[in-house]
Amino acid sequence: MSQRQVAMVMDLNKCLGCHTCTVACKRLWTKRDGQSHMYWNTVNTQPGIGTPHGFESMGGGFDDAGSARPGHRPTVEEFGKAWDFNHHEVAFGGNPDARLMADGGHAGKGPNWDEDVGGGDYPNSHFFYLPRICNHCTHPACLEACPRKAISKRENDGIVLIDEDHCRGYRFCQEACPYKKIYYNEVAGVSQKCIFCFPRIDEGVTTACSRQCPGRVRFVGYLDDPDGPIHKLVHRFQVALPLHAEYGTQPNVYYVPPLSPPRLDEALEHTDEPRIPTEYLISLFGPRVPEVLATLQRERERVRQGETSELMDLLISRKWLDMFGPYTRHPRTVETNYTQSVIKFHRKGEAL
Ligand code: SF4
Ligand code: SF4
Ligand code: SF4
DSSP states (O other): OOSSOEEEEEETTSOOOOOHHHHHHHHHHOOSTTOTTOOSSEEEEESSOTTTTTGGGSBOSBOTTSOBOOBOOOOHHHHOOOOOBOHHHHHHSOOTTOOSBTTSSOOOOOTTTTTTTOBSOTTSOBOEEEEEOOOOOSSOHHHHHOTTOOEEEOTTTOOEEEOTTTOOSOOHHHHHOTTOOEEEETTTTEEEEOOTTHHHHTTTBOOHHHHSOTTOOEEEEETTOTTSHHHIIIIISOOOEETTGGGSSOOSEEEEOOOOOEEEOTTSOEEEEESSOHHHHHHHHOTTHHHHHHHHHHHHHHHHTTOOOHHHHHHHTSSGGGGGTTOBOOGGGOSSOGGGOOOTTSGGGOOO
16 A cells, blocks of 8 residues: 555546647657557547457456456557558559558557547437546556566555566566556567656656646546545545446546436437436446436536536636646756656666
8 A cells, every 4th residue: 555645537528539638648758669559548439449449348457356357468459550641642642542541541440449439329429538547556456467576556656657677578467457558568578557657746747648638637636635636526526436446456547427418309309318328427437427417417507506616616627737736836847857867667777
């Protein structure tokens, strides 16, 4: 157990699906050899099969008795192999059949292959976006599965890290993580994953994915800080829920489930049912979903009636920096350039 646990809450009512978070992470941490298929942050259209494809049925995590469940090791193809674009051939090649993808036009799978497809039939089609990072779990299946003890949780904030000097690339962690948030770097021969931007956190700067998010979706802070946004959303107002808690790893990323417009009946009249089926949201975020949606609707209605709502003010995030708990420092004020730090997960002390 760590002394404290840093956590993230993502409000799915505000996610635009813009992937700015994904790009912010990619630009900072996974531009190197062997990392082209790595997106430590992914944003998937739901309902959909996610990234890696079908991760929810790949096993891993723990059963109700606390025993490790067998898990599948996702392939690079299941994550979505990188491909080259064939812009020149398409624009200037004179070949009307030229495909935009240089491999002949069939890239197989990508990090969000379901882009905006979603579920339901017209007029009740629906989708929402689900951003995912490593959950920096309190009971990390990846850590337990590693025979080299290369994975650890930091004492002071619970961030889960892989020590690449000890990793031998056995990839038991990939099989064990039920969220399939560990990637294998074939060039370096080690497993790699989201590091919760710990070099930034150590300098008082919030994670790149949260600071860059234009939707003000991501809150960062400590679960035990009563004045911080995480404690308020998870414990005080109890509107933030973990994804697939039944996987048994006690994840520390939480989600405010999405409200949706009413379903329409055959006469195209509004019904009392939400467009996104509540059963589907329960399958992701557990049995408390109806209670949370009722709280959000009640508080929203209060604001519409001219009353104040501390919960709605918090979720709207009028004060942007208040979203990041103690990590409000501007990245440019950090004297040590953290992107040049020599950090353990980048092997052999190689600078970024
Ligand atoms: Fe480990 Fe997976 Fe949990 Fe991240 S989400 S700490 S990789 S078990
Ligand atoms: Fe990437 Fe940092 Fe966000 Fe993790 S916390 S997904 S390392 S930007
Ligand atoms: Fe865009 Fe923020 Fe949603 Fe990421 S979490 S896709 S940055 S709105």
